[in-house]
Amino acid sequence: MLSIGPINVKTAEHYYEMDDYYAKEDQLGSQWYGKGAEALGFTGAVQKEKFLSLLDGKLPNGQQLGCVRGGKLEHRNGLDLTFSAPKSVSILAELGADNRLFTVHEKAVKATLDYLEKHVIQTRARAGGEIQFVNTQSLVAALFQHDTSRNLDPQLHTHCVVMNATQMENGPWRSLSNEQIYDTKMALGALYRAQLAYELTRLGYSLETKQDALFEIKGVPQNLMEAMSTRRQEIESAIEKFGFKGAAGAAKATLNTRKNKQAIEREALKPTWQAMAKEYGFHPESIIPKGPLLNKKEVKLEEIAKASLLSAAQHLTERESQFTWGDLMRSAAHYGFGKVAIAELEQAFQSQLHRKAFIAMEYKGNRGEQRYTTKEQILHETEVRMLMQQGKNTCQPLLSEITAHAALKSSMLNVKQYQAAFGVLTNTDRVVGIQGYAGVGKTHLLNAVRESVSSNFHTFIGLSPSAAAANELQRNTSITSQTVDAFLLNPKTHLSEKTQDKATQTILVVDEASMLSTQKLSGLLKTAKANDWRVVFVGDMQQLQSVEAGKPFAELQKAGMQIWVVDAIVRQKNESLKAAIYDSIHKDIEAAFSKIGKHVIETSAKDIHEKAAQHW
Numbered sequence: 001m002l003s004i005g006p007i008n009v010k011t012a013e014h015y016y017e018m019d020d021y022y023a024k025e026d027q028l029g030s031q032w033y034g035k036g037a038e039a040l041g042f043t044g045a046v047q048k049e050k051f052l053s054l055l056d057g058k059l060p061n062g063q064q065l066g067c068v069r070g071g072k073l074e075h076r077n078g079l080d081l082t083f084s085a086p087k088s089v090s091i092l093a094e095l096g097a098d099n100r101l102f103t104v105h106e107k108a109v110k111a112t113l114d115y116l117e118k119h120v121i122q123t124r125a126r127a128g129g130e131i132q133f134v135n136t137q138s139l140v141a142a143l144f145q146h147d148t149s150r151n152l153d154p155q156l157h158t159h160c161v162v163m164n165a166t167q168m169e170n171g172p173w174r175s176l177s178n179e180q181i182y183d184t185k186m187a188l189g190a191l192y193r194a195q196l197a198y199e200l201t202r203l204g205y206s207l208e209t210k211q212d213a214l215f216e217i218k219g220v221p222q223n224l225m226e227a228m229s230t231r232r233q234e235i236e237s238a239i240e241k242f243g244f245k246g247a248a249g250a251a252k253a254t255l256n257t258r259k260n261k262q263a264i265e266r267e268a269l270k271p272t273w274q275a276m277a278k279e280y281g282f283h284p285e286s287i288i289p290k291g292p293l294l295n296k297k298e299v300k301l302e303e304i305a306k307a308s309l310l311s312a313a314q315h316l317t318e319r320e321s322q323f324t325w326g327d328l329m330r331s332a333a334h335y336g337f338g339k340v341a342i343a344e345l346e347q348a349f350q351s352q353l354h355r356k357a358f359i360a361m362e363y364k365g366n367r368g369e370q371r372y373t374t375k376e377q378i379l380h381e382t383e384v385r386m387l388m389q390q391g392k393n394t395c396q397p398l399l400s401e402i403t404a405h406a407a408l409k410s411s412m413l414n415v416k417q418y419q420a421a422f423g424v425l426t427n428t429d430r431v432v433g434i435q436g437y438a439g440v441g442k443t444h445l446l447n448a449v450r451e452s453v454s455s456n457f458h459t460f461i462g463l464s465p466s467a468a469a470a471n472e473l474q475r476n477t478s479i480t481s482q483t484v485d486a487f488l489l490n491p492k493t494h495l496s497e498k499t500q501d502k503a504t505q506t507i508l509v510v511d512e513a514s515m516l517s518t519q520k521l522s523g524l525l526k527t528a529k530a531n532d533w534r535v536v537f538v539g540d541m542q543q544l545q546s547v548e549a550g551k552p553f554a555e556l557q558k559a560g561m562q563i564w565v566v567d568a569i570v571r572q573k574n575e576s577l578k579a580a581i582y583d584s585i586h587k588d589i590e591a592a593f594s595k596i597g598k599h600v601i602e603t604s605a606k607d608i609h610e611k612a613a614q615h616w
Contacts, residue, residue, distance in 0.1 A: 001214070002189035003082045004182060007055060007161060033110065033160070034117055034139030036167050046142045054140065054163050057175070065165055065175050078164045079178060081116075083109045083192050084157040087229055088220035089200070094147065094154040094270065095277050096284030102156065104199035106145065109158045111342045112192040113141060116162075119325055120184050123166050123174040133177055133369075138167040153228045154273060180369065187326035191342055194333035201338045204289025209337065219287035224280040228273070301340055305348035308336030313358065313374050321381070321518060321551070322361055322371040325349075380518045384552050385559045387525035391430025392562075395534060398453050398505065399425045407452035417445040420564035424449050424536055429562050430528065433513065433537040433553070436566035442538050443476040445566070446509060450479055459506045463487055463524070465515040473511045484516065488523045491531070506533040513539035513553040521552040537561075 030046040037043070040060055042050060050060075057065035057075035066075030085093075085105050093101035117139035125134045140163040149155035164176050181188075197207055197215060206218040216225065277284065312331035316323040332345050352358050359378060361371045399407065404425040408418060420434050436442045450460050462481025464470040474481040508528060510516070516524075528535045541554035557563055577596060584592040593600065603611045 001084050002185060002192060003084070004185055005080050005082075006076065007078045007080050030142065030144045033113060033141045033143050036138040036140035036163075036165065039138065039167050040140065042140070046144070051142055051161075054165065055161075057164065059165065059173055063173055065173065067175075076164045076175070076178070079162045079181060081160040081162055081181075081188070082157055083112070083160065084155065085196065086214065086216050087155075087225040088217040089196070090147075090154040090156040091220055091225065091228060091273075091277075092217060092284055092288065093156050095273055095282075096288050098284075098288050100203055101200075102145070104196060104203065105156055105158070107199055108192050108196035109143070109160065111195045112188055113139065113160060115191055115329070115342055115346075116181070116184075116188060120180050120188075121166055122177045122180050123168065124177050125168075125174070133180070134168070136166045136168055136174075140165050149230075153230055183369075184326040187330035190330040190333045194337060194340075194345075195342050197338040198341045205287075207338055215337075217287070221280050221282050224277060224282050227276060227280070301344045302348060302351075304336055304340045305332075305344040306352065308332040308340055309345065309348050309352060310357065311335040317374055317377050321377050322373045324369050324371055326369075328358075328372065377518070380522055381552070381555065384518060384522045384525060384556065387522070387529060388431045388556050388559065388561050391525075391529065393428045395428050395430050396505075397426045397428055398458060398507070398534075401426050404452065408448060411448040411451070413445055413448055416564075416566040417448075420566050421445045421449050421452070423562070423564045425452055427562055430533075431525065431535045431537070431556070431561060433539075433557060433561050433563040434566060435540065435557065435563050436538070437540055442566060443473065443511075446473075446479070446536075446538065447477045450477060457505060460509055461487075461506065462509050462511065464511045465520075466512070469512050473509070477509075479509055481511075484510070484520055484524065488520065488527070491527050506531070508533055508535045510535060510537045511539065513537035514541050514551070515539070516552060518552045518555075521556075 031044065032042040032046060040054075055077045057077075059065065064073070064075075066073050068074070083105075085101075089101055089105065092098050093105075118137055119135070121137065121139050122133045122135055124131050126132070142161040142163070144159045144161070146157055146159070147154065162176070162181070164178075165173055166176050167173050193215065200207060200217065207215045208218045209215045309328065309332045312328055312335055313323070315331055315335075316327055328349070329342075329345060333342075336345065349358070353360070353372075356375055358372045358374060361373055398404075401422075404422055407425075408421055411418075411421070413421060416436075420436075424432060424434070434442060434445075460477075460479045462470060462473045462477065462479040463484050464473055464481060465484055467483055470481040470483050473479060508524065510524065513521075524535065527533070537553055537556070539553055541551070541557065579595055601611065601615060
């Protein structure tokens, strides 16, 4: 697993020396790592003076990193990325004297750091008056490998102290931007475990996966692993006792229960560990593979890597139309667990990118990270736009303008509602839309449309992503409604003979259209085209989006679908609260809360239930 936390240079020297933890001149298992470290001339074991000086932002050339605010220099010291091997690996490394496990752990850590350096390490730079995030591919890290926990249990782990310093391509040194490191924490942890699992299976070990993509070596008793996890038990007890929540709470529990690390030789601890293993009936030598390394080339690593990536992409695009490199690698590591290494995944990705299986998007995220999609997803989105465009000016209007005006004259619609209803009745496009906020009376105007053409020659079918919304649509508009899924399963199952008569115009009214995925909306448009049906999408692209991939309702609006905007809220009668709703729609949250402030009661978390009950 991987944990990330900041380092404070003010206490670094005292903490690391007193606890025998990091900064000792003769520190065994320490080393500098990264292209940035090489550029500084830092190689071999980590020296205390260089370590602390670099934490403080002082470079060997005399440059001081950081910024001056209020006449005072500010500099973040760095991050500690701690990679911890599974407990079974730690136990076998110590009790079974399989020194290869120390080596494969180190290889997994370094492979993950190589990925970090190549894809994650960033700095900020100003270009054209704007702050941009720039990937530097320059890492300065100090690595310290340890074998025990603070409670002197077997615990193989490596502290990777990432210095707050990186070198730009053109030479100057800058401070790091940490956000991307935190953003990709889960991916980094998954890649470390994937590489370690690959190395272990290559040694001949059998693995068993646990919850949350964790794993252990098969054959190490669970009760022994629990008995040798006293540090974890302390942290979990503190979390439960003090009610700590989330990752921040776990970090606080870890800090609050921390003891000074005792400087005891590993050989002095072995008799205790061996006695515990004997007590639980565990004989390490019985599961340590004795044969030669397995030849992974025989199983065609490139094919496994390709299959893992394509499975990962298919999984990711079930929910989102785009994904980051980190998202893809994290998911691919899961699919190729124990069978493929990070390098093969990266190589396979470049190959699939060249083959256009993956496509780089023009849009980049908040921190400049490149986003990707699949060829299939692009085809779905292109198909949706094409079907909408092909349906323009291909249908007879439901009513003439004169007849439509006469039919709507007594419908009690406001201006925006009238314009939308009139447009639906008189347009000639197969696919149209009504864009409206919540509470603007969209179902009211749909009911007016239905009543205007209530004849033997028009049939309305209501559709919605959920059964509850379909029932609501039917209740408010008297349009027989069902879910989109049920309709797509067999579009004509629920239709009457009259509806299937070609002389009858059929209109699909699709409510909550913003919640439709690209694939389902494409299915609706293909069905409508095949049967010569009309489609009216109704929704708000700012409200809930599809659980599945894509935002086709918004994309169709951008692509030129005929829409009518209904934005006059009629549901809310209190003018002050209505104004606050408009503020929230326009993302002016401060203004919204200034209008509803008297309706807001602020209280502490521990008192909230009692206060809420009293107020009620």
